[in-house]
Amino acid sequence: MVANFLTGGAAINVIAREVGAAVVVVDVGVSTAIPPVTVDPEDLGRFVDAKVRPGTGNLAVEAAMSPGEAAAALAVGASLAAELVAGGTDLLLTGDMGIGNTTPSAALIAAITGRLAGEVTGRGTGISDETLELKVSAVSRGLERAAGALGVPRDELASAPAADLLAQLGGLEIAGIAGLVIGAAAAQVPVVVDGVIALAGTLVATALVPDAAGYVIAGHRSTEPGATAALAHIGLEPLLDLGMRLGEGTGACLAVPLVRAAARVLNEMATFGDAGVATLD
Secondary structure, eight states, rough: HHHHTTTSSHHHHHHHHHOOOOOOOEEEOOOOOOOOOOOOOTTEEEEOOOSSSSSSOOOOOOOOOOOHHHHHHHHHHHHHHHHHTTOOOOOEEEOOOOTHHHHHHHHHHHHHTOOOOOHHHHOTTTTOOOHHHHHHHHHHHHHHHHHHHHHHHHHGGSSSOOOHHHEEEEEHHHHHHHHHHHHHHHHTEEEEEHHHEHHHHHHHHHOOOOOOOOOGEOOOOOOOSSHHHHHHHOOOSSSSSSSOOTTTTTHHHHHHHHHHHHHHHHHHHHHHHHHHHHOOO
């Protein structure tokens, strides 16, 4: 899948080309080596090798990563945001490619929002009822284990430091997205976030830096139940609600024309006063 992103064949590449966005692929924690490929020049993007570690631990039985690894992945996202903005980017979008990453997303969303595992865990790629039960169970066990590791009751996990929850439950790509959101806010540039994985990262980002929420635009509402829970917790209204579940940043990318149109209206549309239109008191 990563190679497909780089060669321009994924859905995100097609949609990004349509809206004029560059696709920057960042390896924060792919479990295998990325095969050498030539980046599609039409995507105006590039590949960034910033691997913190190859994959994460099984959150149901162990910490996903160490605090130092979580901090390193956060720094990758923040540094990338700063670099892109310094290069002239005025709107950032989040995307992701992960295997099974709706599971750590659900775990983080449950922990930070105080929801039950069953309330925020969805079908991901379309799993069966039986597999969904196993998934909910894995998220529940991960929450119980994390609570024990952090020395807090399960129903008080939200009181634990967000950085510790990220290390216990998060994926490396989630940490990278959280860092990107924080970096965007630091540069005072808006960031359009995608679906449930991006929203899990945004929850972490806004828990670490509450003011970052003011720079976040929710691109769409994912069909994953955790997405709606995260949106409500942050206080975001999504621009689109199309029943999408793909990820990759596709929902965020589709929202770009709306964001651009809104910015142009705000900056270019004449007021009634400018246009000499009479108003009634």
